[in-house]
Amino acid sequence: MSTFYEVAEKLEHLHVLETGSVTTPKGYTAGGLHCGIRFKQKDLGWVYSEVPAEAAGVYTTNLIKGAPLHVTQDSIAQEGKLQGIIVNSGKANTCTGEQGIQDAYEMRKNFTDMLNIKEHYGAVVSTGVIGELLPMEKVNSGISQIPAAIKKNEPNHFEKAILTTDTFTKNVAVQMNIGGKTISIGGAAKGSGMIHPNMATMLSFITTDANVPHSDLHAALKEVTDETFNCISVDGDTSTNDMVLLLANGLAQNDLLTKDHLEWQTFVEGLRFVCESLAKQIARDGEGATKxxxxxxxxxxxxxxxxxxxxxxxxxxxxxxxxxxxxxxxxxxxxxxxxxxxxxxxxxxxxxxxxxxxxxxxxxxxxxxxxxxxxxxxxxxxxxxxxxxxxxxxxxxxxxxxxxxxxxxxxxxx
CATH class of the missing domain: 3.10.20.340 (ArgJ beta chain, C-terminal domain)
Structure with a gap:
């Protein structure tokens, strides 16, 4: 981890939080629980924003894509916003046909109903073994527990719930001052095998409380992804499911931050630092890796x-x-x-x-x-x-x- 902090010291306007997480930015909570997809490990996680957030996503280049990717892309396409992300590990819900698509939409509906938000404000993500249907009774039972658990805000539980063969959780957060307001960017990720350049080959969830419009948010994510996540490789395999999602809920109450803003590059550098940190953590955690x-x-x-x-x-x-x-x-x-x-x-x-x-x-x-x-x-x-x-x-x-x-x-x- 020291490498990341050494880099940040060169960017004097960035402050790296040693205990930062995906819930460091204002208005976000996260958590995870065991619903029974896996034997013992936590296998269902979520991120929630108090208000709808501008959203951007970058997705796997594998031509075979998991059902949840289609559902998440559909969600963002409707308004360019998300308010909640539901993630399961253990089963990828890929190559599962029409039933897999129905299950992914069912996950989205049940999750958003539990949070009392618009259905298309929900993103669905799955990771794990390809070709097996989700045990929806267990998944739905887990989702029903979220409203009570969401008040606790346990980002470390979220970080554990999204893992598969990873050996450690991955997180980072930075803060910067833009226009007199403190802007935070936080992130969590999973990934250790089936990692290869040309996005996306892992799961990464990034949050910020900055006020950024959808189009500029997407442009920033695409630019930074090309320089970070697209530049890692563990084994040459590109996954079928994985993606990067970026949410910006505006609760820092800064003036609208666009690519024409004088301090736009400060925001982009903060985003780049978060993505590079997560990318390096994924690379270091390559299955069986020692270096x-x-x-x-x-x-x-x-x-x-x-x-x-x-x-x-x-x-x-x-x-x-x-x-x-x-x-x-x-x-x-x-x-x-x-x-x-x-x-x-x-x-x-x-x-x-x-x-x-x-x-x-x-x-x-x-x-x-x-x-x-x-x-x-x-x-x-x-x-x-x-x-x-x-x-x-x-x-x-x-x-x-x-x-x-x-x-x-x-x-x-x-």
């Missing part, structure tokens, strides 16, 4: 090209396994640069493992292999790739690939 890998690419014509190369490196199973084995095999890094699909001049390539430079001007350098190996023993490994051709920069994050990853995914349903 967070960060790739920083620089010296190219634009940021998009740099991000594409960074994602190619972080997605390479050969790079991941070499780092797991603490083997400074820089040839694997160079190889993944070469098949990234971007035009480049290999004679300009410089590669470093941490501070240890191993390639310069496309040629190998004599280097201290012991020092390079020591860098790979760290929990946070950083690879630097520079082309010295321009000002374009891009980062990507992932994790090592371990024996434990195979064990976890070989027994996912058991």
């Amino acid at each position: 967070l890998i960060e790739v920083q690419v620089s010296g190219l014509e634009d940021d998009h090209v740099a991000r594409q190369i960074a994602k190619s490196i972080i997605s390479s199973n050969l790079v991941k396994t070499a780092i797991h084995g603490e083997d400074p095999n820089w040839g694997r890094i160079v190889c993944s640069v070469g098949y990234s699909g971007t035009p480049l001049n290999p004679d300009d390539l410089t590669v470093s493992i941490g501070p240890v430079k191993v390639v310069e001007n496309g040629l190998p350098l004599p280097y201290d292999e012991g020092k390079a190996t020591q860098e790979l023993k760290e929990e946070h490994v950083t690879l630097f790739v520079d082309f010295n051709q321009g000002v374009g920069r891009g980062n990507a994050w992932g994790c090592d690939l371990s024996y434990e990853y195979v064990r976890i995914n070989a027994s996912y349903r058991t």
